[in-house]
Amino acid sequence: MTAPRVGIVLSAFAAQPAADLVAIAREAETRGYHAAWVGETSGYDAVTLMTLIALSTERLQVGSAVVPVQTRTPVVLGLTAASLNHCSNDRVLLGLGLSSRIIVGDWHGLPFSNSLQQIRETVEIVRRVASGERVTFEGAFYRVKNFRMTAPPPARPVRVVLGALGPEMLELAGEIADGVVLNWIPPEAVPASVERLQAGARKAGRTLQGFEIASFVRTCVTDDAPAAHATLARDITGYAIVDVYASFFRSAGYAAEVDALNAAWRAGDRAGAVTQISPRVLAGLGVVGDEALCRRRIAEFARAGLTQPVVLPFVPAAAPDPRAALLRTLRAFP
Numbered sequence: 001m002t003a004p005r006v007g008i009v010l011s012a013f014a015a016q017p018a019a020d021l022v023a024i025a026r027e028a029e030t031r032g033y034h035a036a037w038v039g040e041t042s043g044y045d046a047v048t049l050m051t052l053i054a055l056s057t058e059r060l061q062v063g064s065a066v067v068p069v070q071t072r073t074p075v076v077l078g079l080t081a082a083s084l085n086h087c088s089n090d091r092v093l094l095g096l097g098l099s100s101r102i103i104v105g106d107w108h109g110l111p112f113s114n115s116l117q118q119i120r121e122t123v124e125i126v127r128r129v130a131s132g133e134r135v136t137f138e139g140a141f142y143r144v145k146n147f148r149m150t151a152p153p154p155a156r157p158v159r160v161v162l163g164a165l166g167p168e169m170l171e172l173a174g175e176i177a178d179g180v181v182l183n184w185i186p187p188e189a190v191p192a193s194v195e196r197l198q199a200g201a202r203k204a205g206r207t208l209q210g211f212e213i214a215s216f217v218r219t220c221v222t223d224d225a226p227a228a229h230a231t232l233a234r235d236i237t238g239y240a241i242v243d244v245y246a247s248f249f250r251s252a253g254y255a256a257e258v259d260a261l262n263a264a265w266r267a268g269d270r271a272g273a274v275t276q277i278s279p280r281v282l283a284g285l286g287v288v289g290d291e292a293l294c295r296r297r298i299a300e301f302a303r304a305g306l307t308q309p310v311v312l313p314f315v316p317a318a319a320p321d322p323r324a325a326l327l328r329t330l331r332a333f334p
Contacts, residue, residue, distance in 0.1 A: 004302030005034040006334035007063070007214060007310035010053065012326055014043050021049070022056045024330070032334050035061035035093070035214075037181075037310055040068070041103065047080055054088035062088055065181040065216065065310075066097035066163035069122040070104045070112065074142055077122065078129025078149070078158075085130075085154035093212065095181055096122060097163030116172050117141065123160050123176050130158045161212060165248050167196050174200025179212025184239060186284030187304035189252040190215070194305045214308040217301055219287040220316065221294050221329040227316035232286045233277040235314070241265050241273075249281075257281050287311075291332040298333065 008028050013021055028036055036053050040046035046064040054062045062084070067077070077094070084092040098119065104112040121139040128135045132153035137144040161179035164170045173180040174197035182193060194213065201208050218235065220228040239245040240258050249258045261276040282288070287297040301309040313329035315322045 004299060004306070004334070005308045006032075006298065007035040007037055007061075007308050008033045008330060008333070009038070009065075009216060009310060009312040010036045010049070011038045011043070012313045014038075014049065016323065018052065022052065024327075025053045025056050025060065028330065029057045029060040031331070033060065034308060034334070035063050035310070037063045037065045037095070037214075037216075039065055042107070047084070050084055050092065051087055054084065054091060059091075061091045061093060063093035063161065063181075063214075064095040065161075065214075066095040068099035068103065069096050069118055070099055070110060071108050074122045074125035075129055075135075075144060075147055078126040079151075081126055081158040081160070082130040082149060082151060082154050085156075085158055086151075090154055090156045093159050093161050093179060094126070095161045095163060096126075097181075098169075113141070115141070116168055119162065119169075119172060120176060123162075126160060127158065130154065159212075161214070164193075165244060170196035171200035171203070173197060174202075174208065174211070175204045176200075178210075179214065181310075182213070182215035182306075184236075184245065184248070184285055185215055186252055187300050188284070190301070190304035190306060192251075212308060213306050214310050215301065215306050216310045216312045217287055217298065218285065218314050219294060219298070219311045219329055220314050220325070221291050221332040222288065222316065222325070223290065224316060225288050227318055228288045228314075229279075229282050229286075231314060231316045232282055232288065233274050234317075236277050236281065236285055237261060237265075237274045240277075252284070254281050254284070294329075294332055 013024050038046050038049040046067050050062045081094045101112045104110050118141045121142050132149055134148040135144050159178040162173040162177045164173045164180045170193055222228045240261050246258050257276050257278050261273045264273040287294050298309050311333055313326045315325040319325045
Protein backbone atom coordinates (compact mmCIF):
# COMPACT_ATOMS: atom_id res chain seq x y z
CA MET A 1 0.00 0.00 0.00
CA THR A 2 1.27 3.47 -0.89
CA ALA A 3 2.16 5.62 2.10
CA PRO A 4 -0.40 8.41 2.71
CA ARG A 5 0.32 12.01 1.78
CA VAL A 6 0.80 13.72 5.13
CA GLY A 7 0.60 17.40 5.97
CA ILE A 8 1.95 19.35 8.94
CA VAL A 9 0.50 22.36 10.79
CA LEU A 10 3.36 24.82 11.13
CA SER A 11 1.28 27.23 13.21
CA ALA A 12 2.25 25.01 16.14
CA PHE A 13 5.80 26.34 15.73
CA ALA A 14 4.83 30.00 15.32
CA ALA A 15 6.11 30.89 18.79
CA GLN A 16 9.62 30.14 17.52
CA PRO A 17 11.78 32.89 15.96
CA ALA A 18 11.18 33.42 12.24
CA ALA A 19 14.52 31.86 11.33
CA ASP A 20 13.53 28.70 13.21
CA LEU A 21 10.20 28.55 11.41
CA VAL A 22 12.00 28.69 8.06
CA ALA A 23 14.32 25.88 9.15
CA ILE A 24 11.35 23.79 10.30
CA ALA A 25 9.54 24.34 6.98
CA ARG A 26 12.62 23.21 5.10
CA GLU A 27 12.96 20.17 7.32
CA ALA A 28 9.32 19.28 6.71
CA GLU A 29 9.94 19.44 2.98
CA THR A 30 13.09 17.32 3.26
CA ARG A 31 11.25 14.72 5.33
CA GLY A 32 8.64 14.37 2.60
CA TYR A 33 5.63 16.16 4.01
CA HIS A 34 3.17 16.99 1.27
CA ALA A 35 1.91 20.32 2.63
CA ALA A 36 2.42 22.86 5.39
CA TRP A 37 -0.65 24.56 6.84
CA VAL A 38 -1.09 27.72 8.89
CA GLY A 39 -4.12 29.23 10.57
CA GLU A 40 -5.15 32.73 11.55
CA THR A 41 -6.76 33.87 14.79
CA SER A 42 -4.73 36.15 17.06
CA GLY A 43 -1.15 35.12 16.30
CA TYR A 44 0.81 35.81 13.12
CA ASP A 45 -1.34 36.51 10.09
CA ALA A 46 -1.61 33.56 7.72
CA VAL A 47 -0.53 35.37 4.56
CA THR A 48 2.83 36.49 5.99
CA LEU A 49 3.60 32.97 7.22
CA MET A 50 2.51 31.42 3.92
CA THR A 51 4.76 33.79 2.00
CA LEU A 52 7.70 33.06 4.28
CA ILE A 53 7.22 29.30 3.91
CA ALA A 54 6.67 29.46 0.15
CA LEU A 55 9.82 31.49 -0.43
CA SER A 56 11.87 29.14 1.77
CA THR A 57 10.83 25.87 0.10
CA GLU A 58 10.62 24.40 -3.38
CA ARG A 59 8.10 21.55 -3.40
CA LEU A 60 6.03 21.86 -0.22
CA GLN A 61 2.43 22.90 -0.80
CA VAL A 62 1.36 25.78 1.44
CA GLY A 63 -2.19 26.06 2.75
CA SER A 64 -4.26 28.26 5.03
CA ALA A 65 -6.76 26.63 7.36
CA VAL A 66 -8.39 28.95 7.49
CA VAL A 67 -8.50 32.61 6.60
CA PRO A 68 -11.90 34.04 7.62
CA VAL A 69 -13.91 35.45 4.75
CA GLN A 70 -15.37 38.12 7.04
CA THR A 71 -12.08 39.93 7.82
CA ARG A 72 -10.82 40.60 4.26
CA THR A 73 -12.72 41.61 1.16
CA PRO A 74 -13.04 39.01 -1.63
CA VAL A 75 -11.06 41.28 -3.96
CA VAL A 76 -8.16 41.40 -1.48
CA LEU A 77 -8.37 37.61 -1.09
CA GLY A 78 -8.26 37.21 -4.86
CA LEU A 79 -5.18 39.41 -5.12
CA THR A 80 -3.63 37.51 -2.21
CA ALA A 81 -4.26 34.13 -3.84
CA ALA A 82 -2.71 35.30 -7.11
CA SER A 83 0.29 36.85 -5.36
CA LEU A 84 0.94 33.78 -3.21
CA ASN A 85 0.82 31.52 -6.24
CA HIS A 86 3.36 33.70 -8.03
CA CYS A 87 5.64 33.47 -4.98
CA SER A 88 5.28 29.69 -4.75
CA ASN A 89 5.10 28.41 -8.31
CA ASP A 90 1.41 27.58 -7.85
CA ARG A 91 1.87 25.62 -4.62
CA VAL A 92 -0.75 27.47 -2.56
CA LEU A 93 -4.14 26.27 -1.35
CA LEU A 94 -6.21 29.20 -0.13
CA GLY A 95 -8.25 27.83 2.75
CA LEU A 96 -11.30 29.93 3.57
CA GLY A 97 -13.95 29.62 6.25
CA LEU A 98 -16.46 31.34 8.48
CA SER A 99 -15.11 32.72 11.72
CA SER A 100 -16.87 33.33 15.04
CA ARG A 101 -18.89 36.22 16.42
CA ILE A 102 -16.13 36.96 18.96
CA ILE A 103 -13.38 37.18 16.35
CA VAL A 104 -15.38 39.07 13.72
CA GLY A 105 -17.60 41.25 15.90
CA ASP A 106 -15.60 41.81 19.09
CA TRP A 107 -12.02 41.69 17.81
CA HIS A 108 -12.45 43.23 14.36
CA GLY A 109 -15.55 45.33 14.97
CA LEU A 110 -17.21 44.03 11.79
CA PRO A 111 -20.74 42.77 11.11
CA PHE A 112 -20.98 39.04 11.77
CA SER A 113 -22.89 36.60 9.61
CA ASN A 114 -22.74 32.82 9.63
CA SER A 115 -23.97 32.44 6.06
CA LEU A 116 -22.97 29.89 3.46
CA GLN A 117 -23.96 32.46 0.84
CA GLN A 118 -21.09 34.67 1.99
CA ILE A 119 -18.67 31.79 1.35
CA ARG A 120 -20.24 31.09 -2.05
CA GLU A 121 -19.92 34.72 -3.15
CA THR A 122 -16.37 35.01 -1.82
CA VAL A 123 -15.15 31.93 -3.70
CA GLU A 124 -16.63 33.16 -6.97
CA ILE A 125 -15.09 36.62 -6.65
CA VAL A 126 -11.70 35.26 -5.54
CA ARG A 127 -11.50 32.99 -8.58
CA ARG A 128 -12.59 35.68 -11.00
CA VAL A 129 -10.20 38.28 -9.59
CA ALA A 130 -7.24 35.89 -9.56
CA SER A 131 -7.93 34.82 -13.14
CA GLY A 132 -7.34 38.37 -14.32
CA GLU A 133 -10.82 38.94 -15.71
CA ARG A 134 -12.73 42.19 -15.27
CA VAL A 135 -15.13 41.64 -12.40
CA THR A 136 -18.57 43.10 -11.87
CA PHE A 137 -20.61 41.31 -9.24
CA GLU A 138 -23.88 41.94 -7.41
CA GLY A 139 -24.60 39.66 -4.47
CA ALA A 140 -26.28 39.58 -1.10
CA PHE A 141 -22.96 40.29 0.68
CA TYR A 142 -20.66 41.85 -1.90
CA ARG A 143 -20.75 44.33 -4.75
CA VAL A 144 -17.83 44.71 -7.12
CA LYS A 145 -17.89 47.10 -10.05
CA ASN A 146 -15.43 46.98 -12.92
CA PHE A 147 -12.41 45.66 -11.02
CA ARG A 148 -9.48 44.10 -12.82
CA MET A 149 -6.17 42.93 -11.41
CA THR A 150 -3.27 44.61 -13.21
CA ALA A 151 -0.68 41.98 -12.23
CA PRO A 152 -0.54 38.89 -14.46
CA PRO A 153 -2.66 35.96 -13.25
CA PRO A 154 -0.88 32.83 -12.01
CA ALA A 155 -0.10 30.12 -14.54
CA ARG A 156 -2.80 27.85 -13.16
CA PRO A 157 -6.17 28.70 -11.57
CA VAL A 158 -5.92 29.27 -7.84
CA ARG A 159 -7.08 26.39 -5.66
CA VAL A 160 -9.60 27.19 -2.94
CA VAL A 161 -10.38 24.82 -0.07
CA LEU A 162 -13.03 25.32 2.58
CA GLY A 163 -12.89 24.66 6.29
CA ALA A 164 -15.98 22.53 6.93
CA LEU A 165 -17.64 20.75 9.82
CA GLY A 166 -21.41 20.47 9.32
CA PRO A 167 -23.30 18.85 6.46
CA GLU A 168 -24.26 22.05 4.65
CA MET A 169 -20.70 23.39 4.50
CA LEU A 170 -19.44 19.98 3.42
CA GLU A 171 -21.91 19.90 0.54
CA LEU A 172 -20.97 23.45 -0.45
CA ALA A 173 -17.30 22.47 -0.48
CA GLY A 174 -18.05 19.50 -2.69
CA GLU A 175 -19.99 21.76 -5.02
CA ILE A 176 -17.69 24.77 -5.43
CA ALA A 177 -14.25 24.15 -3.88
CA ASP A 178 -11.06 22.30 -4.79
CA GLY A 179 -10.81 20.66 -1.40
CA VAL A 180 -11.87 20.68 2.22
CA VAL A 181 -10.13 20.84 5.58
CA LEU A 182 -11.84 18.90 8.35
CA ASN A 183 -11.15 19.28 12.05
CA TRP A 184 -11.64 17.22 15.23
CA ILE A 185 -13.02 14.25 13.33
CA PRO A 186 -12.43 10.60 14.26
CA PRO A 187 -11.66 8.17 11.42
CA GLU A 188 -15.05 6.50 11.89
CA ALA A 189 -16.82 9.76 10.95
CA VAL A 190 -14.79 10.47 7.81
CA PRO A 191 -16.92 8.34 5.42
CA ALA A 192 -20.08 10.28 6.34
CA SER A 193 -18.29 13.56 5.59
CA VAL A 194 -17.09 12.18 2.26
CA GLU A 195 -20.68 11.26 1.39
CA ARG A 196 -21.70 14.88 1.97
CA LEU A 197 -18.85 16.09 -0.23
CA GLN A 198 -19.97 13.70 -2.96
CA ALA A 199 -23.54 14.98 -2.70
CA GLY A 200 -22.31 18.52 -3.23
CA ALA A 201 -20.14 17.46 -6.16
CA ARG A 202 -23.14 15.83 -7.83
CA LYS A 203 -25.02 19.14 -7.66
CA ALA A 204 -22.25 20.67 -9.75
CA GLY A 205 -22.15 17.71 -12.14
CA ARG A 206 -18.66 16.64 -11.14
CA THR A 207 -16.83 14.04 -9.07
CA LEU A 208 -14.27 14.28 -6.28
CA GLN A 209 -11.44 13.31 -8.63
CA GLY A 210 -8.46 15.48 -7.65
CA PHE A 211 -10.37 16.90 -4.65
CA GLU A 212 -8.26 17.35 -1.49
CA ILE A 213 -9.81 15.91 1.68
CA ALA A 214 -7.51 16.98 4.50
CA SER A 215 -8.08 16.87 8.23
CA PHE A 216 -6.15 18.27 11.18
CA VAL A 217 -5.23 15.50 13.63
CA ARG A 218 -3.93 16.53 17.08
CA THR A 219 -0.79 14.43 17.48
CA CYS A 220 1.80 14.00 20.21
CA VAL A 221 4.64 11.50 19.93
CA THR A 222 5.60 11.02 23.56
CA ASP A 223 6.66 8.63 26.30
CA ASP A 224 4.24 10.30 28.72
CA ALA A 225 0.82 9.52 27.27
CA PRO A 226 -1.14 10.46 30.45
CA ALA A 227 0.25 14.00 30.41
CA ALA A 228 -0.53 14.37 26.70
CA HIS A 229 -4.04 13.00 27.19
CA ALA A 230 -4.65 15.50 30.01
CA THR A 231 -3.71 18.37 27.71
CA LEU A 232 -5.80 16.94 24.87
CA ALA A 233 -8.83 16.56 27.17
CA ARG A 234 -8.66 20.24 28.12
CA ASP A 235 -8.38 21.20 24.46
CA ILE A 236 -11.38 19.08 23.48
CA THR A 237 -13.40 20.58 26.35
CA GLY A 238 -12.78 24.08 25.03
CA TYR A 239 -14.37 23.07 21.74
CA ALA A 240 -17.14 20.85 23.11
CA ILE A 241 -18.74 23.75 24.98
CA VAL A 242 -19.25 25.56 21.65
CA ASP A 243 -22.64 24.62 20.18
CA VAL A 244 -21.50 23.82 16.64
CA TYR A 245 -18.71 21.53 17.86
CA ALA A 246 -20.93 19.97 20.52
CA SER A 247 -23.42 19.08 17.79
CA PHE A 248 -20.68 17.65 15.61
CA PHE A 249 -19.17 15.57 18.42
CA ARG A 250 -22.62 14.16 19.18
CA SER A 251 -23.06 13.16 15.54
CA ALA A 252 -19.63 11.48 15.66
CA GLY A 253 -20.84 9.18 18.45
CA TYR A 254 -19.79 11.09 21.56
CA ALA A 255 -23.21 12.33 22.71
CA ALA A 256 -23.03 10.94 26.23
CA GLU A 257 -19.66 12.52 26.94
CA VAL A 258 -20.61 15.86 25.40
CA ASP A 259 -23.88 16.08 27.33
CA ALA A 260 -22.16 15.21 30.63
CA LEU A 261 -19.37 17.68 29.93
CA ASN A 262 -21.75 20.54 29.17
CA ALA A 263 -23.87 19.80 32.23
CA ALA A 264 -20.80 20.05 34.44
CA TRP A 265 -19.65 23.22 32.65
CA ARG A 266 -23.01 24.94 33.09
CA ALA A 267 -22.92 24.01 36.78
CA GLY A 268 -19.59 25.80 37.10
CA ASP A 269 -17.58 22.60 37.53
CA ARG A 270 -14.81 23.25 35.00
CA ALA A 271 -12.50 20.53 36.29
CA GLY A 272 -15.38 18.05 36.34
CA ALA A 273 -16.22 18.91 32.74
CA VAL A 274 -12.75 17.90 31.60
CA THR A 275 -13.04 14.52 33.34
CA GLN A 276 -16.01 13.65 31.11
CA ILE A 277 -13.66 13.26 28.14
CA SER A 278 -13.48 9.47 28.05
CA PRO A 279 -10.60 7.34 26.75
CA ARG A 280 -12.57 6.55 23.59
CA VAL A 281 -13.00 10.27 22.86
CA LEU A 282 -9.29 10.84 23.39
CA ALA A 283 -8.45 7.91 21.11
CA GLY A 284 -10.85 9.10 18.43
CA LEU A 285 -9.94 12.78 18.34
CA GLY A 286 -6.18 12.60 18.97
CA VAL A 287 -3.11 10.54 18.27
CA VAL A 288 -0.89 10.01 21.31
CA GLY A 289 1.88 7.52 22.02
CA ASP A 290 5.19 6.30 20.70
CA GLU A 291 6.26 6.78 17.10
CA ALA A 292 5.10 3.39 15.85
CA LEU A 293 1.64 3.77 17.39
CA CYS A 294 1.22 7.29 16.03
CA ARG A 295 2.28 6.29 12.52
CA ARG A 296 -0.22 3.41 12.52
CA ARG A 297 -2.99 5.69 13.72
CA ILE A 298 -2.31 8.37 11.10
CA ALA A 299 -2.44 5.63 8.45
CA GLU A 300 -5.90 4.70 9.78
CA PHE A 301 -7.09 8.25 9.13
CA ALA A 302 -5.87 7.95 5.54
CA ARG A 303 -7.63 4.60 5.04
CA ALA A 304 -10.87 6.16 6.33
CA GLY A 305 -11.02 8.36 3.23
CA LEU A 306 -8.70 11.31 3.75
CA THR A 307 -6.39 12.24 0.90
CA GLN A 308 -4.19 14.04 3.43
CA PRO A 309 -4.05 13.53 7.20
CA VAL A 310 -2.51 16.69 8.64
CA VAL A 311 -0.41 16.29 11.77
CA LEU A 312 -1.12 19.10 14.24
CA PRO A 313 1.63 18.70 16.86
CA PHE A 314 0.76 19.53 20.43
CA VAL A 315 2.79 19.46 23.62
CA PRO A 316 1.79 18.29 27.12
CA ALA A 317 1.33 21.28 29.39
CA ALA A 318 4.21 20.28 31.68
CA ALA A 319 6.71 19.42 28.94
CA PRO A 320 10.17 20.66 30.04
CA ASP A 321 11.26 21.47 26.46
CA PRO A 322 8.24 22.32 24.26
CA ARG A 323 10.34 22.92 21.14
CA ALA A 324 12.00 19.52 21.39
CA ALA A 325 8.60 17.89 21.98
CA LEU A 326 7.16 19.54 18.85
CA LEU A 327 10.15 18.50 16.78
CA ARG A 328 9.87 14.92 18.00
CA THR A 329 6.34 14.74 16.62
CA LEU A 330 7.31 16.42 13.35
CA ARG A 331 10.20 14.00 12.87
CA ALA A 332 8.04 10.91 13.35
CA PHE A 333 6.36 11.45 9.97
CA PRO A 334 5.65 11.07 7.14
